[in-house]
Amino acid sequence: MIKKERGYPIRLRMYEAIFNRIHDNHPKLLQIEQDYKGWRSGYKGELQTDYRLSFLPEKGYYIFRDLRLADGPWHFQMDTLILTLRYILLIETKNHSGILFFDKDSNQMIQTKEDKEKAYDSPVLQVKMQSRHLKRWINEHKFRLPPVYHLVVISNSSTVIRTNDRSLNNIVVKGDVLLNRINQIDSNHSEEFLSEKDLKKFSNLLLKKHTPQRPDLLMYYSLTSFDFHKGVQCPACSTFGMTRMKWHWVCPHCGHSSRTAHHGAILDHFLLFKPTMTNQEFRHFANIPSIKTANRMLSFMNLPHTGTKKGRIYHMPPDIEAFFNSGKK
Numbered sequence: 001m002i003k004k005e006r007g008y009p010i011r012l013r014m015y016e017a018i019f020n021r022i023h024d025n026h027p028k029l030l031q032i033e034q035d036y037k038g039w040r041s042g043y044k045g046e047l048q049t050d051y052r053l054s055f056l057p058e059k060g061y062y063i064f065r066d067l068r069l070a071d072g073p074w075h076f077q078m079d080t081l082i083l084t085l086r087y088i089l090l091i092e093t094k095n096h097s098g099i100l101f102f103d104k105d106s107n108q109m110i111q112t113k114e115d116k117e118k119a120y121d122s123p124v125l126q127v128k129m130q131s132r133h134l135k136r137w138i139n140e141h142k143f144r145l146p147p148v149y150h151l152v153v154i155s156n157s158s159t160v161i162r163t164n165d166r167s168l169n170n171i172v173v174k175g176d177v178l179l180n181r182i183n184q185i186d187s188n189h190s191e192e193f194l195s196e197k198d199l200k201k202f203s204n205l206l207l208k209k210h211t212p213q214r215p216d217l218l219m220y221y222s223l224t225s226f227d228f229h230k231g232v233q234c235p236a237c238s239t240f241g242m243t244r245m246k247w248h249w250v251c252p253h254c255g256h257s258s259r260t261a262h263h264g265a266i267l268d269h270f271l272l273f274k275p276t277m278t279n280q281e282f283r284h285f286a287n288i289p290s291i292k293t294a295n296r297m298l299s300f301m302n303l304p305h306t307g308t309k310k311g312r313i314y315h316m317p318p319d320i321e322a323f324f325n326s327g328k329k
Contacts, residue, residue: 001058001059001061001062001063002063002065003062003063003064003083003203003206003207004063004064004065004066004067004206004207004210005065006046006047006050006065006066007066008043009039009043009066010212010214010215010271010320011039011215011217012036012039012040012043013271013320014215014217014271014272015032015035015036015039015217016036016271017267017268017271017272018032018217018223018228018272019032019033019036020233020268021228021229021240021268021272022223022227022228022229023227023228023229026227028221028222028223031221032221041095042093042094042095044095044155045093045094045095045155045156046065046066046079046080046093046095046155048093048095048155048175049079049080049091049093049153049155049175049178050065050080052175052176052178052179053080053082053178053179055179056179056182060084060085061082061083061084062082062083062084062199062203063080063081063082063083064078064080064081064082064083064206064207065079065080066078066079066080067081067206067210068210068211068212068213069133069134069137069206069209069210069211070137070209070211071133071136071137071140072136074133075211075213076129076130076133076134077130077213078090078091078092078130078134079091079092079093080093081134081206082182083199083202083203083206084146084199085192085193085194085195085196085199086146086147086186086189086190086191086192086193087146087147087148087149087185087189087193088134088146088147088148088149089148089149089150089151089182089185090127090130090131090134090148090149090150090151091127091150091151091152091153091178092123092126092127092130092150092151092152092153093152093153093155093175094109094123094152094153094154094155095154095155095156096109096111096120096154096156096159097113097156097158097159098111098112098113098114098159098160099111099112099113099159099160099162100154100159100160100161100162101162101163101164102122102124102161102162102163102164102165102168102172103163103164104163104164104165105164106119107122107125108120108121108122109121109122109123109124123152124152124168124171124172127150127151127152128150130150131148131150134148135148141205143194143198143202144193144194144198145193146193146194147189147193149185150171151171151172151173151178151181152171152172152173153173153174153175153178154172154173154174154175155175156175157174157175157176159174161174214275218272218273225273228272230284230285230286230287231265231286231287232244232249232261232262232264232265232286232287233261233264233265234249234251234253234254234256234258234261235256235258235261235264236251236254236256236258237251237253237254237256239251239253239254241253241287242258242261244288244293247259249261249262262286262288262297263301265282265285265286266282266286266298266301266303267320268285269281269282269285270316270320275315275316276313276314276315276316277313277314278312278313278314279291279294279295279298279310279312282294282297282298282314298314303315303316303317304316304317304318
């Protein structure tokens with residue numbers, strides 16, 4: 001049973017907003033593109049793990065995707081958590097290609113691809129740390145602690161795995177043998193550590209305590225508003241600087257007319273800068289001179305908001321996927 005779905009990551013949406021508005025030939029564009037490709041590859045690997053886990057029986061397995069919890073002053077994020085009556089399984093997915101060597105001495109994962117080597121922090125240590133955090137979290141919330149297992153799943157079917165540590169043979173697995181490994185864990189555990197009532201209570205608490213994170217990519221890359229194009233973007237030719245007529249936008253470049261082209265500007269502002277926006281910030285970003293016109297546009301969108309009149313603050317809607325689609329009209 002899927003208790004928490006894996007949505008399209010806000011981080012990737014933010015990257016895409018950066019690509020959409022960053023000035024051409026920006027000196028950091030290559031680095032940003034490389035980082036984006038890495039995060040997007042990781043997301044695709046997680047989706048492959050989700051697909052493989054979809055073949056588990058629906059009954060008996062509570063699956064949580066992309067779950068982030070607090071352990072005191074720290075937070076820990078798990079790609080996949082499987083909760084059962086008998087045990088808990090944490091899964092960390094990696095989608096690297098080439099040859100992956102898990103080095104016991106350096107505690108690194110070393111990738112060899114196209115005759116080049118690149119070292120990464122060990123995902124085994126990463127998932128072990130998540131396991132320690134989770135055990136403390138369970139004890140803090142007064143649940144009986146079941147056995148906690150952890151796996152590193154290499155989702156790319158063509159990747160070669162090597163190691164000088166035999167103890168990793170049951171921890172680091174290829175995606176196509178993931179279900180077999182889960183069946184092995186199942187066969188070793190017949191004792192139930194949680195009742196059905198406690199399982200549901202535990203599951204509900206995990207969902208309640210989930211704390212999603214919004215990364216600050218502008219700070220990470222030292223970007224400011226001056227690095228981005230302002231104005232409303234034409235949905236037809238992607239040029240910035242549409243002109244506002246009485247009830248619609250007109251592109252001076254291709255002549256395209258749109259009543260909702262400003263939706264994309266609002267979304268980009270939410271993704272690039274912060275999840276809130278005032279009338280003044282909207283006018284400044286979209287190049288709208290009239291307070292009344294900007295207020296009418298924002299009001300018609302039915303965005304979540306707080307405050308009234310001049311003090312009104314608009315908030316990014318929780319269903320960002322639907323909002324994103326509406327901005328592409």
